[in-house]
Amino acid sequence: AVVSTQSTGTSEDTGAYGRDIGVSLPELLYRFVDIIPEGCMLRLGMTNPPYILDHLEDMAVILSHPRVYSFLHLPIQAASDSVLYEMRREYTCEEFCHVVDFLRKKVPGITIATDIICGFPTETEEDFNETLSLIEHYKFPSLFINQFFPRPGTPAARMKRIPADQVKKRTKQANTIFQSQFPYNDKIGEVQTVLVTELASDGVHYVGHNKFYDQVLVPKKERYLGNTLNVKITEAGKHFMKCCVLDEGSKMSVPSSYSNPNQLRYSGTKKLVQRLLLERNITRPIFLILIAGITIQFLYIVYRANYKD
Numbered sequence: 001a002v003v004s005t006q007s008t009g010t011s012e013d014t015g016a017y018g019r020d021i022g023v024s025l026p027e028l029l030y031r032f033v034d035i036i037p038e039g040c041m042l043r044l045g046m047t048n049p050p051y052i053l054d055h056l057e058d059m060a061v062i063l064s065h066p067r068v069y070s071f072l073h074l075p076i077q078a079a080s081d082s083v084l085y086e087m088r089r090e091y092t093c094e095e096f097c098h099v100v101d102f103l104r105k106k107v108p109g110i111t112i113a114t115d116i117i118c119g120f121p122t123e124t125e126e127d128f129n130e131t132l133s134l135i136e137h138y139k140f141p142s143l144f145i146n147q148f149f150p151r152p153g154t155p156a157a158r159m160k161r162i163p164a165d166q167v168k169k170r171t172k173q174a175n176t177i178f179q180s181q182f183p184y185n186d187k188i189g190e191v192q193t194v195l196v197t198e199l200a201s202d203g204v205h206y207v208g209h210n211k212f213y214d215q216v217l218v219p220k221k222e223r224y225l226g227n228t229l230n231v232k233i234t235e236a237g238k239h240f241m242k243c244c245v246l247d248e249g250s251k252m253s254v255p256s257s258y259s260n261p262n263q264l265r266y267s268g269t270k271k272l273v274q275r276l277l278l279e280r281n282i283t284r285p286i287f288l289i290l291i292a293g294i295t296i297q298f299l300y301i302v303y304r305a306n307y308k309d
Contacts, residue, residue, distance in 0.1 A: 024054075024055055024058075025047075025051075025052070025055065025059075026055050026058035026059065026062060029044075029062045029068075030058075030062070033062060033065045033067060033068060036067040036068075037067075038067070039195075039228065040067060041067055041068070041069055041195055041209070042067060042068045042069065043068075043069045043071060043213060044063075044068070044069070044071070044072060044073075045073065046073040046074075046075065047072065047073070047074060048074075048075060048089075048090070048091065049074060049076075049091040049095050049096045049099050050090045050091045050095070052099065053091075053095060053098075053099065056099065056102050056103070056106075057106075059072075059103070060102070060103060060106035060107050063103065063107045063110060064106075064107050069111075069209065069211065069212065069213040070107050070109060070110040070111065070211055070212045070213070071110065071111045071113070071212060071213035072103065072110065072111075072112055072113070073113040073114070073142075074096070074099060074100065074112055074113070074114055075114055075115040076093070076096045076114045076115065076116060076131075076134065077089060077115060077116060077117050078093075078116065078117060078120060078123065078127065078130075078131055079093045079127075079130040079131040079133065079134040080093070080123065080124075080126075080127035080128075080130045080131065081093055081094075082122070082127065083120050083122060083123050083127050086120065086121075086122045086155075086156070087117075087120060087156070088155070093130070093134070097134075100112050100138060109211070109212050110212060111141055111142065111212045111213050111214065112138070112140060112141075113140060113141070113142035113143070113144070114138075114140050114142075114143060114144070115143075115144040115145075115146065116131055116135070116143065116144070116145055116146070116174060117146050117147070117148050118131075118145065118146065118147050118148065118167055118170040118171045118174060119147055119148040119161075119162045119166065119167030119170055119171070120148045120156065120162075121148070121156055121159035121160060121161055121162060122159065123162065123170075128170050128173075131174070132173060132174060132177060135174060135177050135178060136177055139181045139183060140178075141183040141184075141214070142239075143174075143178045145171060145174050145175055145178065147167050147168075147171055148161070148162070148167065179238065182236065182237075182238060184214065184233075184236035184237070184240075184241050185236050187214075187233045187236055187241055188233050188234065188235065188236055188241075189232070189233060190232070190233045191230060191231070191232050191233075191246065192210045192211075192216065192230075192231055192232075192233060192243070193210065193211070193228055193229070193230055193231075194208030194209060194210050194216045194218065194228065194229055194231055194243075195208060195209055195227075195228050196208040196218055196224045196225050196226065196227055196228070196229060197209060197225075197226075198225075199220070200217055200220075202217075204220055205217040205218060205219065205220055205242075206218050206219070206220050206221075206224055206225055208224075208229060208231070208243075214240075214241060215239060215240045215241070216231060216233070216240070216241045216242070216243055217240055217241070217242045217243070218231060218243060218245060219245065223248070224245070224248070227248060229245050229246075229247070229248055230245070230246040230247045230248075231243035231244065231245050231246060232244050232246055
């Protein structure tokens, strides 16, 4: 079997990486993806729209890489520009839509997760209807619906709040639309490759993730955990798919269109990481420590290049 693992590259806002030291997230990721061993997958964390607008071509290339999940968490919060302005967000709804449309075109099948806030103090019914229209249009597979909560010290904390019953009503409206959408129904019958990473919340399945980080429930057999499987989708729910296992130990089946335009190759490190993983002398925590070490080394090189005497 092919022993596999999953790593997550995340921070408070992943897309803002390097802005203070004159580098960018794609520069870091191009270096990472060339040393991720076969059988391992990298998932990128949350990023706000303004921080990747200038890097969309590069991000599309990276998210198409065979060992990077085609998944991105991109918060919108509200579809009304006036509400976004009052929230002090540095983007418009049009810019958010541009990012989503661009990535969906360049990375077919990509999963975009997003967040909305219901009941921001200045949000009108018209504003909220714009958010509902956005949810209906994009049919996000993953949507985090939150009610406004005043954080102490923020301008919004001093604003007059919308009555609680109205906030609850808006939250229910958004959730009703979201729950009516079933993004996985057309996947039944598909053959997919999944990386099995954890125990499902029901306790009777393991969770596997396909290239798009969709959740696929597989039978709970210990030998499946940490391996890639070829499966056939047999059932679809709101937040998951179920499957039958066709065969074990396959490698992630992904599009072959990925091409690193920078051609960054770090063969010595890459071969070392692959050898350690294949010999099973490396665990997931050690792999993450190794990745952290590479990051520190990269930042040190950048620092010396920009700030040396």
